[in-house]
Amino acid sequence: MGRRLEIDGVSKRYGDVVALREMTFDVRAGELFGFVGSNGAGKTTTMRIALGVLAADGGEVRWDGAPITPTTRRHIGYMPEERGLYPKMKVGEQLVYLARLHGLSPSAAERSVREWTERLGVAQRWDDEVQKLSLGNQQRVQLAAALVHNPLILVLDEPFSGLDPVAVDVMSTVLKDKARDGVPVVFSSHQLDLVERLCDRVGIVRNGQMVACDTVEALRAGGTTRLVVVAPQAEPGWADHLPNVTVREHDGARTVLELGEGADDQAVLRAALATGPVTEFSRHRQSLTELFRSVVTGEVAA
CATH class of the missing domain: 3.40.50.300 (P-loop containing nucleotide triphosphate hydrolases)
Incomplete structure (x- = not known):
């Protein structure tokens, strides 16, 4: 060694x-x-x-x-x-x-x-x-x-x-x-x-x-899981009813969701498709900057 x-x-x-x-x-x-x-x-x-x-x-x-x-x-x-x-x-x-x-x-x-x-x-x-x-x-x-x-x-x-x-x-x-x-x-x-x-x-x-x-x-693996969903016809609040899912950002057609324990990403996809076409559905990999912000502000346990 x-x-x-x-x-x-x-x-x-x-x-x-x-x-x-x-x-x-x-x-x-x-x-x-x-x-x-x-x-x-x-x-x-x-x-x-x-x-x-x-x-x-x-x-x-x-x-x-x-x-x-x-x-x-x-x-x-x-x-x-x-x-x-x-x-x-x-x-x-x-x-x-x-x-x-x-x-x-x-x-x-x-x-x-x-x-x-x-x-x-x-x-x-x-x-x-x-x-x-x-x-x-x-x-x-x-x-x-x-x-x-x-x-x-x-x-x-x-x-x-x-x-x-x-x-x-x-x-x-x-x-x-x-x-x-x-x-x-x-x-x-x-x-x-x-x-x-x-x-x-x-x-x-x-x-x-x-x-x-x-x-x-x-460190990323231990952080929260986020989804980026782009659904051009979705109204604000389309994901509010989903269990263990938190809306972190909503900007026009783009919504960033945080998945809690037990959240079902397929249920998120179904809900998004119910609003019309979905042009992006992807997991968001946290950058070190985002991890750092979470850790130093105490938003997540590390």
Whole structure:
């Protein structure tokens, strides 16, 4: 079994404010794990504790079955949400310096920085001060800083924030390649369509607790079943009498229905056909955005 990062029962409070309550999940070798939640849900606090920037009040962070140590932390690639680059330092000089801090020799550090700046499309910015770069290029340099020491674990806080579509593609490819190399990759993002597309598993956080954690497919399977019915001649209220069926949306000919336990989709179809022609009758697959909305507002149990 590959090595993994484990967050086990981690708790943290600031005075009367509980930031984390028994936060528990793991990120497996070669896995892309999406960490999502509203602002203030506890994502950044969890990441900072994993890195040792913050101390937990309880619980433990483990790598390969053992508590994380300062030595282990040198092998983590971290991209903070508040970007941590020196604005007046030149790109190449800064990245070589950061690689050296992680233990690389001068020649290995320069070789790695050349490779990553080339791959991330900022090689031509080597002698530019960071503050003179566009926000997107600053983001690419920040990612390079998380990668130059060939980390065993990647922890990225909002890495896609503010990126244009081309930069999103570059970033996505890099993360998928690192996972393919066996690196556990965990990142937070508010761009849920991106999380849905990239991640092997997703953890949804609410009020400092993990409230749902699984593959998107499994989370969908545990959610509610919805039907989309397009019946051009149907009057509003045509589905109101159906047992265990709730009308969620009605817009002209299109009706979205939620099926409760024991609801009969064939009875729904018969009722729709009784109004006239039915041009669409399909199950609606919840997107991660819809799942997230349901979970964080407490509309469904997860």
